[in-house]
Amino acid sequence: MKRILIADDHEVVRSGLRAVVETRSDWIVNGEATNGEQAVTLALETRPDILIVDYSMPLMTGLEVSRRLKALHSRTGVLLLTMYEHEELFIEAILAGVRGFLFKSDAREHLISAIDALLDGRPYFTGVLLEKLVHDYRVNKQNTSAMLLTAREQNVVQLIAEGHTNKSISAMLKLSVKTVETHRASAMRKLGMSSTAELVRYAVRKKLVSL
Known part of the structure; x- marks a missing residue:
């Protein structure tokens, strides 16, 4: 039950x-x-x-x-x-x-x-709101910024978008917290982002987070 x-x-x-x-x-x-x-x-x-x-x-x-x-x-x-x-x-x-x-x-x-x-x-x-986010994703689908990220960086961005902390991500991916922070900083630099909210929005639009 x-x-x-x-x-x-x-x-x-x-x-x-x-x-x-x-x-x-x-x-x-x-x-x-x-x-x-x-x-x-x-x-x-x-x-x-x-x-x-x-x-x-x-x-x-x-x-x-x-x-x-x-x-x-x-x-x-x-x-x-x-x-x-x-x-x-x-x-x-x-x-x-x-x-x-x-x-x-x-x-x-x-x-x-x-x-x-x-x-x-x-x-x-x-x-x-979800319809709007999906529409925005489709409109901007030609943006190839996701290809700039390594597979590990995409994993880190996805877990951040799901609400996990650097510490919990390090445990899940079996990486040090410092390595997770490095991947996070690298992804944000490549994407030209400066906040976690921007990473979450990116993950939603790129379907790194399941909707």
Whole structure:
């Protein structure tokens, strides 16, 4: 039985999400939170498989909730719900450790698919913003900058975009932290980038990160 924790400050939204989740006999809602701090506490206490959290939560936003759980090495997959269609928010969500990004207007149609993806270890992003990012990728497909990166540099960029730290990347790739930093700096220099957010945006558009 897969456990789902729902965090939203509106009871009608929580009830709607619960109704969708409970259409699956192998899923159970094991708790509800009405603010960000409560969401973190319940996630750590009950260890749900998935946390569905609204971006605009009292006391602590959905992004802050995800950052806190990531810092505490929680294995709960975070699915962020939002009404805002901003590319910057999408990038911040990935960096905060969010594994799924779903517009509230898409929730009824895509919630089951999103949860299934996260339970399977895959990220899930949908909505107008994703369509825009894919469109931008196609428009700029002639850009051959990816060919400038070595296979190892692309691996490092991909893991950075997935929210991993230099230390965790070094463990995953069996490289020293200094070597990871070197690959990261080299990739940023070749691509003419100066921030992690730019690397994440690049990885999304070049499909180094699965969508």
